[in-house]
Amino acid sequence: MRLTVLAGGVGGARFVRGLRAARPDAEITVVVNTGDDLWLAGVRVCPDLDSIMYTLAGASDEDRGWGRRDETERVSGELAAYGVGWPWFTLGDLDLGTHLARLAMLRDGLTLTEATARLSERWDLGATLLPMSDEEVETHVVVAADDGAGRERDMHFEEWWVRHRAALPALRFEQRGVDRARPGPAVLDAIAGADAVLLAPSNPVVSIGTVLGVPGIRRAVETTRAPVVGVSPVIAGAVVRGMADACLAAIGVETSAAAVAAHYGSRSAPRRTEDVGTGQDGKGTGLLDGWLVDTADADARVEGVEVVARPLLMTDVPAAAAIADAALDIAERVHR
Amino acid sequence: MRLTVLAGGVGGARFVRGLRAARPDAEITVVVNTGDDLWLAGVRVCPDLDSIMYTLAGASDEDRGWGRRDETERVSGELAAYGVGWPWFTLGDLDLGTHLARLAMLRDGLTLTEATARLSERWDLGATLLPMSDEEVETHVVVAADDGAGRERDMHFEEWWVRHRAALPALRFEQRGVDRARPGPAVLDAIAGADAVLLAPSNPVVSIGTVLGVPGIRRAVETTRAPVVGVSPVIAGAVVRGMADACLAAIGVETSAAAVAAHYGSRSAPRRTEDVGTGQDGKGTGLLDGWLVDTADADARVEGVEVVARPLLMTDVPAAAAIADAALDIAERVHR
Numbered sequence: 001m002r003l004t005v006l007a008g009g010v011g012g013a014r015f016v017r018g019l020r021a022a023r024p025d026a027e028i029t030v031v032v033n034t035g036d037d038l039w040l041a042g043v044r045v046c047p048d049l050d051s052i053m054y055t056l057a058g059a060s061d062e063d064r065g066w067g068r069r070d071e072t073e074r075v076s077g078e079l080a081a082y083g084v085g086w087p088w089f090t091l092g093d094l095d096l097g098t099h100l101a102r103l104a105m106l107r108d109g110l111t112l113t114e115a116t117a118r119l120s121e122r123w124d125l126g127a128t129l130l131p132m133s134d135e136e137v138e139t140h141v142v143v144a145a146d147d148g149a150g151r152e153r154d155m156h157f158e159e160w161w162v163r164h165r166a167a168l169p170a171l172r173f174e175q176r177g178v179d180r181a182r183p184g185p186a187v188l189d190a191i192a193g194a195d196a197v198l199l200a201p202s203n204p205v206v207s208i209g210t211v212l213g214v215p216g217i218r219r220a221v222e223t224t225r226a227p228v229v230g231v232s233p234v235i236a237g238a239v240v241r242g243m244a245d246a247c248l249a250a251i252g253v254e255t256s257a258a259a260v261a262a263h264y265g266s267r268s269a270p271r272r273t274e275d276v277g278t279g280q281d282g283k284g285t286g287l288l289d290g291w292l293v294d295t296a297d298a299d300a301r302v303e304g305v306e307v308v309a310r311p312l313l314m315t316d317v318p319a320a321a322a323i324a325d326a327a328l329d330i331a332e333r334v335h336r
Numbered sequence: 337m338r339l340t341v342l343a344g345g346v347g348g349a350r351f352v353r354g355l356r357a358a359r360p361d362a363e364i365t366v367v368v369n370t371g372d373d374l375w376l377a378g379v380r381v382c383p384d385l386d387s388i389m390y391t392l393a394g395a396s397d398e399d400r401g402w403g404r405r406d407e408t409e410r411v412s413g414e415l416a417a418y419g420v421g422w423p424w425f426t427l428g429d430l431d432l433g434t435h436l437a438r439l440a441m442l443r444d445g446l447t448l449t450e451a452t453a454r455l456s457e458r459w460d461l462g463a464t465l466l467p468m469s470d471e472e473v474e475t476h477v478v479v480a481a482d483d484g485a486g487r488e489r490d491m492h493f494e495e496w497w498v499r500h501r502a503a504l505p506a507l508r509f510e511q512r513g514v515d516r517a518r519p520g521p522a523v524l525d526a527i528a529g530a531d532a533v534l535l536a537p538s539n540p541v542v543s544i545g546t547v548l549g550v551p552g553i554r555r556a557v558e559t560t561r562a563p564v565v566g567v568s569p570v571i572a573g574a575v576v577r578g579m580a581d582a583c584l585a586a587i588g589v590e591t592s593a594a595a596v597a598a599h600y601g602s603r604s605a606p607r608r609t610e611d612v613g614t615g616q617d618g619k620g621t622g623l624l625d626g627w628l629v630d631t632a633d634a635d636a637r638v639e640g641v642e643v644v645a646r647p648l649l650m651t652d653v654p655a656a657a658a659i660a661d662a663a664l665d666i667a668e669r670v671h672r
Contacts, residue, residue, distance in 0.1 A: 042379070042439035074408055078433020082458050084440045093429055097414020103378035104420045122418050 007200035008207025013055035018320025028127035035139035035210035057123035068094040088163035135181040166243035170250035191220040196331035199230035205247035229290035232257040236296035257297035269304025290330035343536035344543020349391035354656025364463035371475035371546035393459035404430040424499035471517040502579035506586035527556040532667035535566035541583035565626035572632035593633035605640025626666035
């Protein structure tokens with residue numbers, strides 16, 4: 001069974017780990033958001049790829065929720081002593097090993113896809129990680145400049161997210177470079193050739209949204225013959241992890257399981273009322289066949305989408321596996 | 337008193353530390369070889385600049401003879417686990433902090449000279465470190481290809497030096513990029529405006545020789561109004577540190593205190609017999625006014641060079657200070 005997941009960082013990582021536990025024999029491919037990637041001290045950092053790799057490898061720091069277990073910050077301490085760096089962005093030593101290994105590969109001419117495959121070889125991931133694109137895409141956040149003159153300023157998503165804890169109201173997100181980006185070489189086939197496509201409970205705006213923004217990927221999801229099932233990142237009107245509500249607000253989407261599903265759209269019903277007659281209506285204009293929500297959101301209804309309610313807190317691997325299982329159940333049921 | 341030293345790595349570092357102890361009030365400028373610099377894993381490594389910085393900062397590992405004290409290799413271990421890197425070249429975590437800080441500055445558009453100044457600010461060096469050039473120069477070593485067909489192959493100097501311990505006979509050295517390199521912005525003035533110019537007991541071929549190979553630097557030493565005094569890196573026919581004899585052999589210079597001085601040449605006598613009549617003869621065609629040798633080489637004679645013998649083993653800082661003191665004594669005596 002070929003299962004393809006669109007995913008961001010930690011939420012995506014835990015979902016994929018559950019999926020691997022639920023379907024150990026499946027061929028799992030994860031199309032990963034790279035819009036959070038950044039150059040830091042001349043080194044290429046890929047937060048989402050690494051979160052997923054570490055989590056699947058069993059090398060992640062589960063308590064902290066990010067980075068490597070048994071991490072140290074010797075190099076970071078030196079950078080700080082030299083007055084270099086981003087006090088808000090921790091570069092752990094083990095984590096830096098990944099960034100540097102990747103940098104060496106990129107400098108040797110490997111693509112990000114190839115470098116990711118090389119890095120993955122070290123671990124027993126039980127899944128193939130595909131960067132959404134080999135081209136650089138950087139998500140920037142536009143906020144009010146706080147100059148009293150109504151001007152705007154922007155910053156890299158990671159700065160907004162990690163440094164400002166998403167507390168500065170985002171006016172909008174700009175996925176720089178996304179229009180020119182091409183999907184990674186195996187991405188479209190992984191979506192088109194899957195037995196099921198799953199949208200992980202990742203940030204719908206800056207994770208899944210960025211992946212879908214790469215020209216060709218949204219269309220591949222819309223048109224794949226596989227059922228497409230999403231897992232809600234919102235439970236009872238609150239995001240489970242992170243601060244995705246701040247992102248949803250910026251794009252005018254309510255923080256609710258139903259609103260996120262409506263934002264993704266149905267593959268079999270007009271996507272939004274205002275799209276009718278714009279060429280965006282009708283079959284193939286939305287992304288979802290099924291939508292898994294938490295039991296707290298059991299009353300969620302989305303036109304043209306099969307909504308099922310199950311407990312969605314990924315408290316441990318069995319819980320995540322049960323969630324993945326439920327998503328696959330929907331996929332089987334809606335299979336056309 | 338303005339003292340300018342041409343220097344390579346560890347030998348140069350220890351000499352400058354002695355000089356600082358001998359003349360704590362002097363304005364010391366060190367023109368440092370950057371021909372050993374290399375890109376490793378996408379990071380810029382400057383072995384000689386770092387050796388001198390760490391030594392003057394009191395942060396060097398004196399037992400090992402290179403790198404930082406209390407060093408760890410967490411990042412290196414990760415690189416190895418990913419199958420990346422150069423098992424023969426250790427990237428310590430603290431050391432890597434320097435490389436990454438430098439990389440960040442270079443990527444921000446600073447020159448190597450500016451980045452070196454920024455890195456130096458952290459420490460109390462008591463000396464200004466000037467890279468010989470802001471342009472990249474890479475010393476490569478050409479060796480026999482060992483293919484039975486008499487072909488040649490070449491490698492970066494650090495690979496030859498560290499990995500092969502200089503055991504592969506060097507056919508020649510190539511300072512790639514040196515012809516196009518310009519001296520660092522303050523280098524020529526530091527030499528022209530010094531009260532004394534000192535050649536540290538560094539490798540005459542790949543350290544001092546590379547510095548002198550940057551167009552304009554040799555001429556600045558030849559023509560400075562300051563006395564120029566060198567300290568022999570050879571004691572009793574053997575090099576004190578490292579494997580400089582292998583380098584001397586490659587350029588046809590005997591490993592003796594007198595031969596190295598003759599190689600540098602006298603500022604007041606024809607440089608070499610065969611240079612007479614070639615425009616290379618006469619005043620200003622050599623580098624040395626004075627030459628400090630070990631007591632074991634007290635019989636060394638170099639035409640047109642004031643040779644003085646003193647114990648030259650830099651066993652500790654006072655010993656290095658005494659050597660620096662002796663070199664400055666010569667400088668004072670030969671001052672024209």
